[in-house]
Amino acid sequence: MQNAAIAALFDELADLLELQGANPFRVRAYRNASRTIGDLSESIVELVNAPEGDLTQLAGIGKDLAAKIETVVTTGKLPQLEELRTQFSPDMVRMLRIPGLGPKKVAVLIDELELKTLADLQAAAEQGRIAPLKGFGKKTEQTILEGLKQIEQAGQRVLLSTAKAAADRIVADLAKVPGVSQITAAGSCRRRKETCGDLDILAVADDSAAIMDQLAAHPSVQKVVARGETKQTVILAGGLQLDLRVVPSESYGAAMQYFTGSKEHNIVIRRRAQERGLKLNEYGVYRGETYVAGQTEQDVYAAVDLPWIPPELRENRGEIELAEKHQLPTLIELDDIQGDLHMHTTATDGTASILEMAEAAKARGLKYIAITDHSKRVSMAHGLDAERLRAHWKEIDKVRGQIQGIEILCGIECDILEDATMDLDDEVLSEADWVIAVLHYGLKQPREQIQKRLLNAIRNPHVDVIGHPTGRMIGHRPGADIHFPEIFKAAAEHGVMLEINANPVRLDLDDIHAAAAKDHVIPIVINTDSHATNGFEILEFGVYQARRAGLTKADVANTKSFAEFQKLIDRKR
DNA sequence: GCCGTTTTCGGCCCGACTGTTTTCAGTCG
Numbered sequence: 202m203q204n205a206a207i208a209a210l211f212d213e214l215a216d217l218l219e220l221q222g223a224n225p226f227r228v229r230a231y232r233n234a235s236r237t238i239g240d241l242s243e244s245i246v247e248l249v250n251a252p253e254g255d256l257t258q259l260a261g262i263g264k265d266l267a268a269k270i271e272t273v274v275t276t277g278k279l280p281q282l283e284e285l286r287t288q289f290s291p292d293m294v295r296m297l298r299i300p301g302l303g304p305k306k307v308a309v310l311i312d313e314l315e316l317k318t319l320a321d322l323q324a325a326a327e328q329g330r331i332a333p334l335k336g337f338g339k340k341t342e343q344t345i346l347e348g349l350k351q352i353e354q355a356g357q358r359v360l361l362s363t364a365k366a367a368a369d370r371i372v373a374d375l376a377k378v379p380g381v382s383q384i385t386a387a388g389s390c391r392r393r394k395e396t397c398g399d400l401d402i403l404a405v406a407d408d409s410a411a412i413m414d415q416l417a418a419h420p421s422v423q424k425v426v427a428r429g430e431t432k433q434t435v436i437l438a439g440g441l442q443l444d445l446r447v448v449p450s451e452s453y454g455a456a457m458q459y460f461t462g463s464k465e466h467n468i469v470i471r472r473r474a475q476e477r478g479l480k481l482n483e484y485g486v487y488r489g490e491t492y493v494a495g496q497t498e499q500d501v502y503a504a505v506d507l508p509w510i511p512p513e514l515r516e517n518r519g520e521i522e523l524a525e526k527h528q529l530p531t532l533i534e535l536d537d538i539q540g541d542l543h544m545h546t547t548a549t550d551g552t553a554s555i556l557e558m559a560e561a562a563k564a565r566g567l568k569y570i571a572i573t574d575h576s577k578r579v580s581m582a583h584g585l586d587a588e589r590l591r592a593h594w595k596e597i598d599k600v601r602g603q604i605q606g607i608e609i610l611c612g613i614e615c616d617i618l619e620d621a622t623m624d625l626d627d628e629v630l631s632e633a634d635w636v637i638a639v640l641h642y643g644l645k646q647p648r649e650q651i652q653k654r655l656l657n658a659i660r661n662p663h664v665d666v667i668g669h670p671t672g673r674m675i676g677h678r679p680g681a682d683i684h685f686p687e688i689f690k691a692a693a694e695h696g697v698m699l700e701i702n703a704n705p706v707r708l709d710l711d712d713i714h715a716a717a718a719k720d721h722v723i724p725i726v727i728n729t730d731s732h733a734t735n736g737f738e739i740l741e742f743g744v745y746q747a748r749r750a751g752l753t754k755a756d757v758a759n760t761k762s763f764a765e766f767q768k769l770i771d772r773k774r
Numbered sequence: 775g776c777c778g779t780t781t782t783c784g785g786c787c788c789g790a791c792t793g794t795t796t797t798c799a800g801t802c803g
Contacts, residue, residue, distance in 0.1 A: 223775095226786055230775035263776050301792085303801050338794060388803090401803085429791055434802095444803075446790095459788090464803075471787045482788055 202246060203682060207273055208239035210282060216294045217285040219304040220311075233261040236465070238270070240518060242717035243686055249274040292318040299348035300426075301341060309334060323349050351440065359441055360675060362705035362742060364390050364397035367437060371419060372402060375445075378415045380407030383453055387460035392512045393745035395675060395708045399442040401460045409447035416445055452484040455495035458502070459483035465517035466510075473505040473521075481505070513748040520751075532748040535741050537760040540569040543614065543637055543668060543700065543728030544736065548593045549574040550582035552733045555600045555609070561734035563607040569763040571612035571635040572597050576624040578616040579641060585613070587629040594632070608763045610634035614668060619643035621654040623661060630663035635770060637668040637700070640681055644672045648682040655683065659691045665770055666726055667692070669702040669709040677706070685714055689721040696772060698724045698758055701750075703743025715750035724758040724769070 215231035237259050238245050248254045249271055256267035273279050296307045296319070310316050313334055314325050322345065325331050331342040368386035376384050381404055385391070388401030406412045413433045417425050426434040426442070433445045448456040459467065460483065474481035479488055485495025486504040494500035499509045507524045511532055514520040523529050544558055545551030553561070555572055562570045574593060575584035585593060594611040601609055612635035616624040619642060623630065630636050638658035640651070658664050670688070671680025692699060699718050702709050707730070710718065715725060727743035729736050747757060754760045758769060
């Protein structure tokens, strides 16, 4: 069982305990455990089976949870969960996802009206049986009906690229409102998390009504859900929720810190404040009633004896401990990237010629690129066989003479076939400047076979890098079942790099595994996998993922000059 | 359920907003 599957069990258990009315802190303990397991780079199954393995060493895992995890790993079941599943239907858990309904209200609905399914809930609301209940009313009943309609949409996370585009546009438009002196997006969008559940925008404004009016009238806003003095909630076309908060200037830094999160990071930061006799909220840092800091984020972190922590790291995954020791990494920047080693042309499924791609890359300031069209297995994309590939490389060589100021490598994105052999034979691969090996097909194969395919590719003397290692598509399909520690070990041993594919749907490796790769001193390359001349625009998302993994310029191979990069890959040739 | 150089018990981050109340509980982030 994969970590994510085990994490999901504990999350479900937390949902059910909530319905049962369990102690909220106990529920949180289960949610923390779920997150801890989900964030692990190594397999929890391996950890349980390791002779030295002690789960209670993990943050938030005590004796009880350790025993439950061991039970899941060894039996595949969690008796407590199975028991609760008999008491509450899956639809009852879904009721918790309806905005405005929490565990208390759902419990009342279940007990008083004996509702079991979402259909029951809908019928009860339509028949007006909910409004008379104590603590409910006409409005709540209406909210439930609307929530039911949107339940598919609600809770759906959107890609960072989508969220950031929406946020950037609204921030730019609201910044023009008179009296708005500062405005920015906070939340998971600012942390550059690969998906966002909502948007948080923060503003300093003389007139909060004016900016809220402007937001309400914004073309991308579908409806206003709530509006108070300092906070407005709207739903954007497409269903994404956006919260606007208007704060005083002296609170801007505190509010930035507060609303950027993550929740887990903030809990630890506020505990630090408490330990120092301070109180930290979105308005500032206070000693008793006295305002101590809050104008800038730097001031807020300084008040709890920490240097400023980059938003991408704020997940309570060790960044606070690093900050305490003044060992935070200097994260890679977009401008550090010198080359892009993964792109396509009209030879396969790209839309631009070799020269057009090279010119577009050069215009973006890149100093070197690799042209890496598909190998023959990708027949849909008219993948290249040895003969066409060699002809393609000749074309690339011609283009080298037509453009100055950018180096072009003759590359190939070669499929690792289902039987673990390479799609092109060693002879032709040995002639390439740069070989990306990838899984495209058979992603659902059992772990052993996936492992064999990746290890064979890594051991192939001509392979430089494994591209989009898991093959996942965020929101569409999970990646292949990979036992990463073995892959990392082999990659380090054979000098094979790993890719962070910058495509916002892929972002593969993810932050957790890119961080683990860094621990194994495996060079990372951040590539766009461009299929068109505007494809380079997504490079930023690869860099964000690298930053979330704590990578520095030195950890990423394509920050090197072309000469240095060539030295690195020449070891293979 | 976790955690502990004040603690093995009693804490566990903190405030805004809504809808239902008539002083506040529940929900949300």
